[in-house]
Amino acid sequence: MIRIENLSKDYKTKTGLVTGVDNVTLTINEGEIFGIVGYSGAGKSSLLRCMNLLEQPTSGDIEVDGLNLTHLRGEKLRQARLKIGMIFQHFYLISQKTVGENVAFALKAAKRPKEESAKRVDELLDMVGLADKKDVYPAQLSGGQKQRVGIARALANNPSVLLCDEATSALDPNTTLSILRLLKKINRELNITIVLITHEMNVVKEICDRMAVMQDGKVIEEGEVYDIFSDPKTDLTKEFISSVVSFDVPQPILDACTGSIIKVQFKGAVAGEGVITDTVQHFDVKGNFLHGTIEYIQEKPLGLFLMEIEGQPDNIRRAITYMEGRGAKVEVIQNGI
Amino acid sequence: MGFDFQHMLELWPDISKAFGETLYMIGVSLAIAIVVGLPLGIVLFVTDKGLFLENRVIKSILGFTVNMVRSIPFIILLVALIPLTKLLVDSTIGPAAASVSLSVAAIPFFARIVETSLREIDKGVIEAAVAVGATPWMIIKDVLLPEAKPGIIQGVTITIISLVAYSAMAGVVGGGGIGDLAIRFGYYRYDNTIMIVTVVILIVLVQILQQLGDWTSKAIDKR
Numbered sequence: 321m322i323r324i325e326n327l328s329k330d331y332k333t334k335t336g337l338v339t340g341v342d343n344v345t346l347t348i349n350e351g352e353i354f355g356i357v358g359y360s361g362a363g364k365s366s367l368l369r370c371m372n373l374l375e376q377p378t379s380g381d382i383e384v385d386g387l388n389l390t391h392l393r394g395e396k397l398r399q400a401r402l403k404i405g406m407i408f409q410h411f412y413l414i415s416q417k418t419v420g421e422n423v424a425f426a427l428k429a430a431k432r433p434k435e436e437s438a439k440r441v442d443e444l445l446d447m448v449g450l451a452d453k454k455d456v457y458p459a460q461l462s463g464g465q466k467q468r469v470g471i472a473r474a475l476a477n478n479p480s481v482l483l484c485d486e487a488t489s490a491l492d493p494n495t496t497l498s499i500l501r502l503l504k505k506i507n508r509e510l511n512i513t514i515v516l517i518t519h520e521m522n523v524v525k526e527i528c529d530r531m532a533v534m535q536d537g538k539v540i541e542e543g544e545v546y547d548i549f550s551d552p553k554t555d556l557t558k559e560f561i562s563s564v565v566s567f568d569v570p571q572p573i574l575d576a577c578t579g580s581i582i583k584v585q586f587k588g589a590v591a592g593e594g595v596i597t598d599t600v601q602h603f604d605v606k607g608n609f610l611h612g613t614i615e616y617i618q619e620k621p622l623g624l625f626l627m628e629i630e631g632q633p634d635n636i637r638r639a640i641t642y643m644e645g646r647g648a649k650v651e652v653i654q655n656g657i
Numbered sequence: 658m659g660f661d662f663q664h665m666l667e668l669w670p671d672i673s674k675a676f677g678e679t680l681y682m683i684g685v686s687l688a689i690a691i692v693v694g695l696p697l698g699i700v701l702f703v704t705d706k707g708l709f710l711e712n713r714v715i716k717s718i719l720g721f722t723v724n725m726v727r728s729i730p731f732i733i734l735l736v737a738l739i740p741l742t743k744l745l746v747d748s749t750i751g752p753a754a755a756s757v758s759l760s761v762a763a764i765p766f767f768a769r770i771v772e773t774s775l776r777e778i779d780k781g782v783i784e785a786a787v788a789v790g791a792t793p794w795m796i797i798k799d800v801l802l803p804e805a806k807p808g809i810i811q812g813v814t815i816t817i818i819s820l821v822a823y824s825a826m827a828g829v830v831g832g833g834g835i836g837d838l839a840i841r842f843g844y845y846r847y848d849n850t851i852m853i854v855t856v857v858i859l860i861v862l863v864q865i866l867q868q869l870g871d872w873t874s875k876a877i878d879k880r
Contacts, residue, residue, distance in 0.1 A: 372788055374784060374787065374788055398790045398791075398792065401787075401788060402789075402790040404788075405789075406789075408785060410779075410781055412779065412784065413782070414782060414799070414800055414804060415782075415804060416803035416804055416806060416877075416878075416879050416880075417799070417803060417879075425786070425795070426790075429790040429791040429792070430790065457880075459879060459880050470785075473789065474789075476789075
């Protein structure tokens, strides 16, 4: 759906050339929700803005829905943009126009006849749950409602792609969740490919199918969200994951542990708990849970447990081998052997 | 000599004629300032760096011209434009003649005010319109003008009030209006009554215009 090839974007500043995006190659598949994570300044926003040419790449190519955008200008670019919706962190609605007029504006860009446009506005507002706010001005809406108007505007011309620029970063957690659910619904029901950038890992965890992590303009890690959560490769990715899956155990408690402390991870937590029970029974070791959680990512469980094992060194070693044999990933945090 | 009520009544026809002339001058030059200055202000804005019709050449030429006209003191402009005035209205005295210089002065003044009001629009709103696939004309008509409307109305108020002041100056070259009356009677003939009356009329006029402008700007603002 979106093919990005060797894309770079440099910015001229007073102090010289700054690289925003550094030779990124990325493919986003049709119908998926793709998340791009990174701290501010990582280049994720520049990359996203290249996808509808709000930002002109310095080099490289962008193809959306089979159309190479990179060299499009004027009317052709305008036509292409009708099929690429975009929503923003600060919504950017026309404050002097009503909700209905804001949505109608997008339809006007596609030169839809007035009658058809009026019908479509009602349809769109109904879809985002704002049917009763048609004649209200944006100033009277809450943040979440404003973003819903933004979504209605972005979807007006039946785009194949929806770009979300930190779309939930200005919203409170509950509103964020409701907007994410709406995005997911749009993705599933209308089969619109969604690309979102965010610094909040829970957004990715909540709705994304695949993700990329960016740092210094480069994509440093990319893959299925579940795979990245269960097996992060880079320190930055681990850091991001720890922001939603935290394993902090107070130091005095760790100090009081005399045995080995291990981190056990199961893909499929329900089976995992059985493994631990079996291990404790078969190898004459004692297991104490220090921390544990089951995260559901893309509706698949990922079990993560931090535990202390006490017993004969040989038994501990065999217990670990046994758990690994049954599909667990075991990491020894503190070796008490 | 103090204020002479009888004298004021005697000259009332002159006063009301002068007031009519002032309104005429302001009306004509304001209309021209809006018709020419509004598009000019929009062009100054949209050709700026990073905007959807970025064009350095047009921006520089217009910017330079606007600055040039604005840097000429109005009293000089009044005299300097006499040939143009003669050409356009076939006369160099009277309110119609004064309207020419007033318009020339008001156009760049209003254009800069429009440009400043447009600059206050959040760039993101314009960008969202670009992203939606809107044409430049749509962005101007449906985003820039509505968003800047409260500011532009404030700008119209400022322009009218400046025109009141400038039109009074037009009296120097026989332009007619309240200012002309103040100079001929109040200044040259030491007629304090007329001086006081004209000044009061101008004060009241400015106060009313400002109030009206503020009220309108607020009433149409949906933010």
